[in-house]
Amino acid sequence: MTTPITVLIADDHALFRSGFRAILDTQDDIDCVAEVADGEQAVAEVQRLRPDVAVLDVRMPRRTGLGAARSILSVPGNRTRIIVLTTHDSDDYVREAVTAGALGFLLKSMPPEELISAIRIAARGDVLIDPSIVRRHLGRFAESLATPEPDAAINRLTTREREVLQLLSRAHSNAEIADRLRVGEQTVKTHVSNILRKLGLRDRTHAVAYAHLTGFATRDNAG
Template structure:
């Protein structure tokens, strides 16, 4: 069916892939179009199957998930949305995955209904950056050198757009930002759309990376 969300699952554990397939294909709007057991297969199957969403593990043989994400996002045409499957206590490469082009992150311990909701949200263009994942990303930012100055793209933002970007980088949701600024959630979404366009980035995660790399926001800011 043309209206089904096409999903590719990339994980080196067969049981994990099989379990995800069973969970997703129990829903008529989701279809698993391929399974990859390493990064090389993930890149090739993405080209062949043209999924809307790729569920990507980071630690895989031959080519790891970060390198696979970078290759997928660098390929001609529209790249799929990439949802990284992460083990909170083990993965130390969330920053690199975000920088490579990951759209969002999902804990491997998430319950089935959260996995389904995450795939649907990612396919709809929403970014999944849970507070726990945001904190982990910030931990990685603190171990990296500060940015080398605010790039021209950031300087084109209005004061309000910068304010919104800072709040996004601190992990606030759209509804939380709306409450903080005393505006509607629709207004926040409009600001975000303009921010992404001005920065030349594809999603919220990329905007957060740029905000920290440029030094506009620094770990530990209140």
């Protein structure tokens, strides 16, 4: 039997916490191990329980979700993946979440099944940022994610690297990309490393943001 994905929920609205937990409790592969009401508690409980995924609301007392994310992700050896939830798709929030290293930035208005899917995606180490948020709000800090001439940068990628980037932007895991392209997972990891180096990007989160920001993710043909 597969070990369940352990999840911590941090939100100062008790109704949201209890409702979200009730939804997660219906999933055989997800185990909600804690729910807390503020950012300080989130940091403390993540350190104590080491959940696979922490779902953090942006606005919380004592410490914001973004502040908690930075603290959690700065701990050496940390394995907890972060999803940031908000009712406000502010570009400042998106920028801070991406900079902190969160693997997901989602609106609370998303359907429950999509939030559940986001937890599974984050647990395997892949990125999920609502594409509409990326398109609307990453322009203000595009220089930190993209070169001045994105088409020229994309052209430095091989055909296979462009295929990998497009699949990566659609939240596919390394295993799924490997299966689709009929190559080994290590080959996919090598392609991802090459993509980050050629485009001057820090990590997979920035690669996904870059692909959406430049419109590459929605092209019919990545080649």
